[in-house]
Amino acid sequence: MVPDPEIPVLSILDLGIVRDVDVDEGVTVTLTPTYSGCPATEAIEASVLLALKNHGVDEIVIRRVLSPPWTTDWITEEGREKLLKYGIAPPSKHSEIACPQCNSLQTELVSEFGSTACKASWRCTDCLEPFEYFKCL
Amino acid sequence: MKDQALIAYTLRLADNALVLAQRMVELVAAEPELEEELANANFALDYIGQARMFYTLAGHLEGRGRSEDDFAFMRDEHEFRNLLLLEQPNGHFGDALVRQYLFEVFYVHQLEALTRCSDAGLAEIAARAIKEVTYHRRHSSQWLIRLGDGTELSHDRMQASLNDVWRYTGEMFSADAIDKAVQEDYSGPDLEEIRQIWLREVSTTVDEATLELPGDQWMAGGGKQGKHSEHLGFILAEMQYLQRSFPGATW
Numbered sequence: 001m002v003p004d005p006e007i008p009v010l011s012i013l014d015l016g017i018v019r020d021v022d023v024d025e026g027v028t029v030t031l032t033p034t035y036s037g038c039p040a041t042e043a044i045e046a047s048v049l050l051a052l053k054n055h056g057v058d059e060i061v062i063r064r065v066l067s068p069p070w071t072t073d074w075i076t077e078e079g080r081e082k083l084l085k086y087g088i089a090p091p092s093k094h095s096e097i098a099c100p101q102c103n104s105l106q107t108e109l110v111s112e113f114g115s116t117a118c119k120a121s122w123r124c125t126d127c128l129e130p131f132e133y134f135k136c137l
Numbered sequence: 138m139k140d141q142a143l144i145a146y147t148l149r150l151a152d153n154a155l156v157l158a159q160r161m162v163e164l165v166a167a168e169p170e171l172e173e174e175l176a177n178a179n180f181a182l183d184y185i186g187q188a189r190m191f192y193t194l195a196g197h198l199e200g201r202g203r204s205e206d207d208f209a210f211m212r213d214e215h216e217f218r219n220l221l222l223l224e225q226p227n228g229h230f231g232d233a234l235v236r237q238y239l240f241e242v243f244y245v246h247q248l249e250a251l252t253r254c255s256d257a258g259l260a261e262i263a264a265r266a267i268k269e270v271t272y273h274r275r276h277s278s279q280w281l282i283r284l285g286d287g288t289e290l291s292h293d294r295m296q297a298s299l300n301d302v303w304r305y306t307g308e309m310f311s312a313d314a315i316d317k318a319v320q321e322d323y324s325g326p327d328l329e330e331i332r333q334i335w336l337r338e339v340s341t342t343v344d345e346a347t348l349e350l351p352g353d354q355w356m357a358g359g360g361k362q363g364k365h366s367e368h369l370g371f372i373l374a375e376m377q378y379l380q381r382s383f384p385g386a387t388w
Contacts, residue, residue: 036183036186036187036269067261113175117183
């Protein structure tokens with residue numbers, strides 16, 4: 001429901017940053033940041049607040065927890081598929097990264113850094129398309 | 138209110154992260170290539186994020202209602218407790234890189250020890266931050282090796298950078314009463330142990346970079362006690378300008 005502001009195809013549930021939702025008289029949502037300096041943290045908290053307000057919830061508490069620290073392992077299976085469809089190679093434990101366009105393993109790292117802190121820039125040497133790779137953390 | 142030593146220690150961590158981040162921010166749009174531009178900006182952002190978490194924790198431990206912004210913007214030079222190493226001017230690319238590398242090797246091991254300390258707040262920030270700084274260290278060590286073992290010119294300049302900044306490395310390991318209190322009362326880092334690990338790791342990389350480790354020499358100190366070089370004042374003047382001129386301004 002609430003998208004990640006930097007990769008809008010992913011919801012915050014796909015991303016695995018919603019650690020807990022407690023519905024009592026109000027709603028308490030527990031979130032964890034991806035990176036310490038992730039500029040999206042505040043935007044996500046505001047979106048959650050707004051989404052709940054729009055659903056008629058009045059008493060809302062947003063909690064931010066650091067422990068245990070977020071890892072890319074928490075991105076759901078569905079989230080990985082969405083990333084792939086969107087053209088971003090999902091985090092992988094293998095050293096070979098498949099091209100999200102043509103699936104070739106003939107790919108090379110262009111830069112460890114990309115448009116956001118969580119991504120690296122790669123290139124496919126078969127179809128020649130550049131693509132982004134979601135780094136393991 | 139929590140133990141004063143723990144608060145002071147947390148503020149040192151916060152000031153280190155903030156002052157280094159501020160130096161890195163000065164390099165935004167001045168890096169020699171696009172990849173470094175992204176790397177530097179991303180890493181600076183990690184440090185600002187860590188500084189925010191440490192300041193927030195310090196404010197919470199202190200219990201006097203000071204926010205991260207109060208600590209960052211409303212304190213003077215003598216109240217900052219960052220290492221002298223981190224406030225040194227950026228110089229050329231190699232100078233900034235060597236400073237970064239020498240600190241990050243120390244910081245990774247400091248954070249690693251802090252993940253096991255008995256204060257839960259500090260331990261969880263350390264567990265979050267170490268993932269980022271480990272990645273930074275990989276990057277800075279690769280550059281050190283590439284430039285040290287590069288051309289004759291790059292080799293000589295890296296050696297000069299290393300020699301220049303070496304005298305600021307001793308402060309990281311000189312344990313004072315605050316370091317000792319955190320080590321003893323909260324199972325915090327043992328700085329002598331970290332010094333040995335640091336020296337081994339730095340020696341290996343410096344060796345691979347075909348550079349020479351500077352020998353034992355006089356080491357500068359005082360940053361951890363609030364006695365700074367003339368450089369910090371200029372950093373703060375720029376960083377704090379808006380809040381000093383328009384206290385409480387928000388946007």
